[in-house]
Amino acid sequence: MKIPSAQQLKSIDKQTILKQGIASFDLMERAARAVFEAIREDILSKAPATSFTVIAGSGNNGGDGLALARMLFLSGITVQVYLYKKETYSADNLYNQQKLAELGIKMEYFDLSDQLSFDRNSVLVDALFGFGLTHALSEEWRGITEQINTCKNVISVDLPSGLRADGKTEKRNPVVRAQMVYTFQVPKVALLLPQSADSMEQFQVLDIGLDEEAVQEVETDVYYYTLSDAKKDLKKRRKFDHKGTYGHALIVGGSFGKIGAAMMSTKSA
Numbered sequence: 001m002k003i004p005s006a007q008q009l010k011s012i013d014k015q016t017i018l019k020q021g022i023a024s025f026d027l028m029e030r031a032a033r034a035v036f037e038a039i040r041e042d043i044l045s046k047a048p049a050t051s052f053t054v055i056a057g058s059g060n061n062g063g064d065g066l067a068l069a070r071m072l073f074l075s076g077i078t079v080q081v082y083l084y085k086k087e088t089y090s091a092d093n094l095y096n097q098q099k100l101a102e103l104g105i106k107m108e109y110f111d112l113s114d115q116l117s118f119d120r121n122s123v124l125v126d127a128l129f130g131f132g133l134t135h136a137l138s139e140e141w142r143g144i145t146e147q148i149n150t151c152k153n154v155i156s157v158d159l160p161s162g163l164r165a166d167g168k169t170e171k172r173n174p175v176v177r178a179q180m181v182y183t184f185q186v187p188k189v190a191l192l193l194p195q196s197a198d199s200m201e202q203f204q205v206l207d208i209g210l211d212e213e214a215v216q217e218v219e220t221d222v223y224y225y226t227l228s229d230a231k232k233d234l235k236k237r238r239k240f241d242h243k244g245t246y247g248h249a250l251i252v253g254g255s256f257g258k259i260g261a262a263m264m265s266t267k268s269a
């Protein structure tokens, strides 16, 4: 599976909207619906009375969070919504603010110096920043990320807020710590780096129907190889086949003190 960069994802996003003839808020709706279904399966099926707190930023990651809040509310779940107070919001974020207002769902606006009074036992949905984060979060954000990190159960939408999608984030920068990250379509590079271990326990990739061709056309040298990829690549085993039937592997390795990789490759071959 190819892993596009944040910049490439933006372009895939646009191509999907064009090719599928949908509006951008439809794609956001799909993303929020995918998270909602995952929450239903992972949490609500076991604990239907769980309450949620959504903390939303001003961009499309925040928009996903607001759309998710609406879906939770409409299925009878208690949900509290906090929205970062800013002069400007993305168009789809505004669209979802309006949808919440129409349903009479109150949004509490917050500033970086605020103490948020949410229920620490509710599941906290972190929808502050996704792959649109252009640089590490400044120290001003620490108050908010630390409040989020006092919750026992944090779900991050797409990425733990503060992690930059394409690479390493310094440990000293404020970052949300999530128990679960529901990431869209492809795991972002940051989710695969050991440096992110403190920011998340696990992630799940949710299919939101981004244009497959656009993903395949991306030029990258970053791939995510999964068990299902390996299963597809393996030749079908038939009766009477033998070790000569499936080709040969040339393993170049095993310099002094580094024999392990060569041995493991030989064993798996």
Ligand SMILES: [K+]
Residues within 6 Å of the ligand: 061, 126, 127, 128, 129, 130, 156, 157, 158, 159, 160, 161
């Ligand atoms: K997030």
